[in-house]
Amino acid sequence: MPADVPELTREREFLTEARAQLGRMRERVAALDGRYAGDRVSADVLEATLARRMEQLTDDPEIPLFFGRITARSEGGGSSDGTETFHIGRRHVSDPDGEPMVVDWRAPVSTPFYRATPKEPMGITARRRYGFARGHLTGFEDEPLGSADGDAAGPGAPARSEILEAEIERPRTGPMRDIVATIQPEQDVIVRMPLERTLVVQGAPGTGKTAVGLHRAAYLLYAHREQLTRRGVLVVGPNKSFLRYIRDVLPALGEIHARQATIEEVVGTHAPVRATEPADVATLKGDGRMAEVLRAAVWSHVRMPQDTLVLPRGSRRWRVPAYEAREAVEQVRARDVRYALGAAQLRHALAHRVLVQIEESGDALDDTAWDALARTKPVRDYAAAVWPAVEPRRLLFRLLSEPGFLAECAAGVLSDAEQRLLAWDRPPRSPGAARWTTADLVLLDEVADLLDRAESVAHIVVDEAQDLSAMMLRALGRRAATGSLTVLGDLAQATTPWAADDWADVLGHLAKPDGHVEQLTAGFRVPADVIELAARLLPRIAPGLEPPTAVRRARGQLVLTEAPLADVLPDVVRREGSVGLIVPDAAVAEVRTVLAGAGLTFAVVGETDGPGDQPIDQPDDQPGDQPDEEPRTEFDAHLELVPASLAKGLEFDHVVLHDPAGIVAAEPDRATGLRRLYVCLTRAVTSLVVRHDGDLPPELGRTD
Numbered sequence: 001m002p003a004d005v006p007e008l009t010r011e012r013e014f015l016t017e018a019r020a021q022l023g024r025m026r027e028r029v030a031a032l033d034g035r036y037a038g039d040r041v042s043a044d045v046l047e048a049t050l051a052r053r054m055e056q057l058t059d060d061p062e063i064p065l066f067f068g069r070i071t072a073r074s075e076g077g078g079s080s081d082g083t084e085t086f087h088i089g090r091r092h093v094s095d096p097d098g099e100p101m102v103v104d105w106r107a108p109v110s111t112p113f114y115r116a117t118p119k120e121p122m123g124i125t126a127r128r129r130y131g132f133a134r135g136h137l138t139g140f141e142d143e144p145l146g147s148a149d150g151d152a153a154g155p156g157a158p159a160r161s162e163i164l165e166a167e168i169e170r171p172r173t174g175p176m177r178d179i180v181a182t183i184q185p186e187q188d189v190i191v192r193m194p195l196e197r198t199l200v201v202q203g204a205p206g207t208g209k210t211a212v213g214l215h216r217a218a219y220l221l222y223a224h225r226e227q228l229t230r231r232g233v234l235v236v237g238p239n240k241s242f243l244r245y246i247r248d249v250l251p252a253l254g255e256i257h258a259r260q261a262t263i264e265e266v267v268g269t270h271a272p273v274r275a276t277e278p279a280d281v282a283t284l285k286g287d288g289r290m291a292e293v294l295r296a297a298v299w300s301h302v303r304m305p306q307d308t309l310v311l312p313r314g315s316r317r318w319r320v321p322a323y324e325a326r327e328a329v330e331q332v333r334a335r336d337v338r339y340a341l342g343a344a345q346l347r348h349a350l351a352h353r354v355l356v357q358i359e360e361s362g363d364a365l366d367d368t369a370w371d372a373l374a375r376t377k378p379v380r381d382y383a384a385a386v387w388p389a390v391e392p393r394r395l396l397f398r399l400l401s402e403p404g405f406l407a408e409c410a411a412g413v414l415s416d417a418e419q420r421l422l423a424w425d426r427p428p429r430s431p432g433a434a435r436w437t438t439a440d441l442v443l444l445d446e447v448a449d450l451l452d453r454a455e456s457v458a459h460i461v462v463d464e465a466q467d468l469s470a471m472m473l474r475a476l477g478r479r480a481a482t483g484s485l486t487v488l489g490d491l492a493q494a495t496t497p498w499a500a501d502d503w504a505d506v507l508g509h510l511a512k513p514d515g516h517v518e519q520l521t522a523g524f525r526v527p528a529d530v531i532e533l534a535a536r537l538l539p540r541i542a543p544g545l546e547p548p549t550a551v552r553r554a555r556g557q558l559v560l561t562e563a564p565l566a567d568v569l570p571d572v573v574r575r576e577g578s579v580g581l582i583v584p585d586a587a588v589a590e591v592r593t594v595l596a597g598a599g600l601t602f603a604v605v606g607e608t609d610g611p612g613d614q615p616i617d618q619p620d621d622q623p624g625d626q627p628d629e630e631p632r633t634e635f636d637a638h639l640e641l642v643p644a645s646l647a648k649g650l651e652f653d654h655v656v657l658h659d660p661a662g663i664v665a666a667e668p669d670r671a672t673g674l675r676r677l678y679v680c681l682t683r684a685v686t687s688l689v690v691r692h693d694g695d696l697p698p699e700l701g702r703t704d
């Protein structure tokens with residue numbers, strides 16, 4: 001970094017001034033209040049808007065207000081050399097005249113900060129990056145990119161940036177942080193893709209998929225603020241621990257209006273999950289063919305009318321003969337509407353036939369007569385007998401407990417053996433007594449959508465999407481029916497028996513066949529030596545996929561040892577940065593005792609409840625509820641004990657991987673076991689110790 005002291009002083013003064021202006025903007029917002037709104041509803045709306053603004057303007061002194069600056073050729077205005085500068089930060093700050101002091105990283109003017117190269121300077125002549133330590137400006141680095149008269153600085157790659165490298169190499173602690181200061185060009189292209197685009201981001205471990213997906217959500221919320229806050233943004237992650245791990249990223253970017261949920265929570269409105277089931281049953285329930293079975297089951301309720309509808313009115317009785325009623329049913333069915341809407345339309349179609357007869361008899365009826373006729377008891381009863389109401393739980397209960405009904409609905413779709421697999425061994429007494437599984441909830445969600453169209457949000461970011469079944473993907477796809485999705489995943493990290501092995505299939509199940517696949521290849525997490533070890537599994541678990549190219553300078557420390565855990569840990573735990581001890585799920589209890597015996601303090605991933613479970617768009621208005629000293633999530637601990645099944649998506653500075661053979665053996669088949677091992681091996685940022693009992697999986701090859 002250059003020791004340009006006067007310039008550094010100027011930048012520090014600018015920072016102080018920008019902070020003061022941000023404070024002024026906050027005060028102005030705080031001085032406004034909902035009382036000035038005309039009525040109660042607009043007062044609530046205004047208050048909520050103000051609360052959001054306040055949140056955005058929160059100036060955490062530890063978080064740099066800006067992290068970069070670009071010098072752009074100016075068209076009129078600007079300084080005497082024909083350029084103007086823009087400081088780029090997490091949020092917009094303006095001076096009392098409304099002139100921007102810091103521009104939001106998402107504003108179009110900021111794009112060249114992320115993407116300009118000496119070859120394609122995008123209208124800027126220089127890029128500056130700032131170094132900060134605990135919110136204090138420590139230095140800056142300049143990179144010339146082109147001349148003021150429009151010439152490129154020359155061919156070649158962007159200059160090496162120490163600040164960028166320091167950020168990438170920084171020791172990891174606590175939950176996930178934003179990467180807004182160092183988003184790379186190929187990542188930025190994904191972040192700023194148009195809202196209408198559904199994307200799949202395939203990338204090896206640590207290539208920044210999660211980070212990119214969250215920054216894309218923040219970008220879209222900025223670029224389409226009104227539409228997205230009104231229609232909603234949903235972030236779907238693999239489990240609650242993972243959601244706790246990422247929950248601070250969007251708020252740090254000033255965004256609090258995104259719901260974060262697991263797939264179980266997304267479909268959980270129908271019933272609670274109360275049971276698990278064998279993998280083959282869950283896999284079959286997740287198969288896309290189940291959608292056909294459920295559709296047949298729902299529509300099997302419609303019966304062709306056999307009787308005349310008789311509607312007494314005054315002294316007369318009006319009749320709709322069965323053949324006319326059948327015609328009405330056929331016409332409604334041909335419209336291909338949702339089942340519940342079809343029922344309403346049938347009532348109206350029957351009522352219409354009566355209405356015509358009454359009018360032909362010379363009776364004058366007013367505008368409300370049609371509706372009123374449709375609501376009469378004879379019409380409702382007749383329609384309900386022909387087109388009965390369907391309740392999702394009752395329907396699934398019948399399918400899983402009545403082999404005859406299942407056979408009727410699954411004919412030509414599921415084999416006899418598959419039908420036997422689906423059927424409950426010991427059916428519960430009633431739908432209310434059923435112990436539903438996650439896969440059942442997804443089926444209930446499909447039924448609910450066959451009855452009544454699910455509401456769509458504007459955008460869904462779904463992480464670890466390779467692990468979702470076809471039916472789960474359909475549940476998400478319909479929630480983005482009028483919106484779009486950002487789908488993040490890595491086929492090599494698939495660990496569910498129903499996982500996808502092709503992104504085109506995933507897009508098909510999401511009903512977004514035109515979505516397209518982007519790849520990220522630069523690995524920001526895993527050091528080269530560790531990648532080399534993990535990549536030995538790739539030919540076996542995902543033959544077509546490449547390992548990431550490590551961008552970390554340090555090759556990392558990799559140790560394979562048979563020493564007891566109690567001997568390995570103390571040395572690792574003394575190091576700077578977070579430590580993750582990944583063990584087979586079944587070994588958690590035993591290892592917990594070892595850790596306690598060694599006098600080590602630790603948290604267990606997956607065991608934190610409470611605040612982390614709340615979707616972040618729910619106002620957290622009892623800040624005093626949690627004792628100060630209580631960690632907000634398990635990720636505030638220095639040492640974390642991680643069951644292998646919860647390691648996905650997480651990272652730690654130092655990882656001790658205990659019993660790789662046990663991790664592989666815990667899965668239903670070897671390929672899934674090796675993929676689980678691949679996930680666990682790729683959590684380390686700086687060092688990895690693999691502790692084994694001389695039984696390393698042979699697929700890891702020679703390790704000496």
Ligand SMILES: Nc1ncnc2c1ncn2[C@@H]1O[C@H](COP(=O)(O)OP(=O)(O)OP(=O)(O)O)[C@@H](O)[C@H]1O
Pocket residue numbers: 167168177178179182183184187203204205206207208209210211212490493524525648649650651682
């Ligand atoms: N441009 C970047 N600058 C600095 N750090 C980055 C950048 N991109 C990603 N990272 C860091 O790399 C690490 C891995 O990122 P992330 O968890 O998003 O990867 P991933 O592809 O989702 O990994 P996995 O497949 O294991 O879930 C994180 O610490 C993230 O902050």
